[in-house]
Amino acid sequence: MNELILKYGCNPNQKPSRVFMQDGSDLPVSVLNGRPGYINLLDALNGWQLVSELAREARLPAAASFKHVSPAGAAVGLPLTDVLRKIYWVDDLKKDLSPLACAYARARGADRMSSFGDFISLSEECDGDTAALIRREVSDGVIAPGYSKEALEILKKKKKGNYVILQIDPSYRPEDLERKMVYGITFEQGRQNLVIDDAFLNNIVTKKKDLDEAAIRDIKISLITLKYTQSNSVCFVKDGQAVGIGAGQQSRVHCTRLAGSKADNWYLRQSETVLNLPFREDIGRADRDNAIDVYIGEWPEDVLADGAWQRVFTKRPEEFTKEAKRAWLDTMEGVTLGSDAFFPFPDNIDRAYKSGVKYVAQPGGSVRDDLVIGRCDEYGMVMVLTGIRLFHH
Secondary structure (H helix, E strand, O other): OOEEEEOOOOOOOOOOEEEEOOOOOOOOEEEEEOOOOHHHHHHHHHHHHHHHHHHHHHOOOEEEEEEOOEEEEEEEOOOOOHHHHHHOOOOOOOOOOOHHHHHHHHHHHOOHHHHOOEEEEEOOOEOHHHHHHHHHOOEEEEEEOOEOHHHHHHHOOHHHHOOEEEEEOOOOOOOOEEEEEEOOEEEEEEOOOOOOOHHHHOOEOOOOOOOOHHHHHHHHHHHHHHHOOOOOEEEEEEOOEEEEEEEOOOOHHHHHHHHHHHHHHHHHOOOHHHHOOOEOOOOOHHHHHHHHHHHOOOOOHHHHOOOOHHHOEOOOOOOOOHHHHHHHHOOOOOEEEEEOOOOOOOHHHHHHHOOOEEEEEEOOOOOOHHHHHHHHHHHOOEEEEOOOOOOOO
16 A cells, blocks of 8 residues: 545645655555544654664663654653652553553653653554553554554554554665655755764763763663754653653753753652642542642642642642752752754753753854853763754754
8 A cells, every 4th residue: 555545634624635655665654443644644653763763772662652743752661660650650550561661651651741642652562561551541543563462452442443553664764865845845855864873972072071871871862852853952861761852942942941841840740749649539640640730830729729629639738839849859860961953052051950960962063162061061061062963844
């Protein structure tokens, strides 16, 4: 099959819609279940490229959670701590989840608000553990190079049998030139075939130069994630997973603030204050996520006011004060920050420091590189200038 007719394009009024192979060859994607939409396929194909590269470089299974053509989360399959199991709502499942299931739990759990209704990408055959985890979440579909019999049986029951299940041919390689049309005009460019490996991490420009294996892994995760994130973008990574992604902002510092706030929320969820929130037993995971987001946000009164807290909690929690949140965030450390283009001002580094950043990777090339490097030195950070820009549109 070299053509797939779609219900509509980005919006219901955009018809007709299809995906097809211009050279007449077969599509590298087959539909095993459901009916994918235009945006589903954009997410799936971007996500597949991301996880296949992550898996290759980290030598671990990888997963991504995509929404509107940018990742909400991406991770490799490292084991979950008890705290992560709890904040990702998988503490009721068996402890020895497969590495692929751990990767998806991390990818989905980093920014659960943004991942609601995601499209999932998996680097290897979807197993029963991963399918069981996916079954519990609100999601549009999944792409993987294969599925176990058990996984297919589980996933085909989602969304009343309409869950989108795509299978990608992992041996497929696209042409070196890619094209797209905007306003009737065809754009053509060479594909972004850049392989992000250790060779890009040699130019360490700060006084501190120590990069251990975990830091190298996390820098590569940040850069590979940025490669498939709508620009401008920055990515915070901790322990093998993206914990804050700022995508599609016109200002670099706004990217950093957005990603930093997401990384902060991820870490605040691990505090005893949040872990011990007295939720009512009849409150589902999505509503708990929403309540936590408000509780740790700027207007906690929206969930703590009389008449509001009773809808979510068994008793009114104490407010998580600004001072208490800052004290907890000050214990976050060892975070990596990647940027798809240079930092024009050191204010990005100031904001990164507030979220525990120790390692920074960026292309360099700003007239103020010396100021940015100097600010990293003040904070005791390690900065790598990669020399590569990773814009994606």
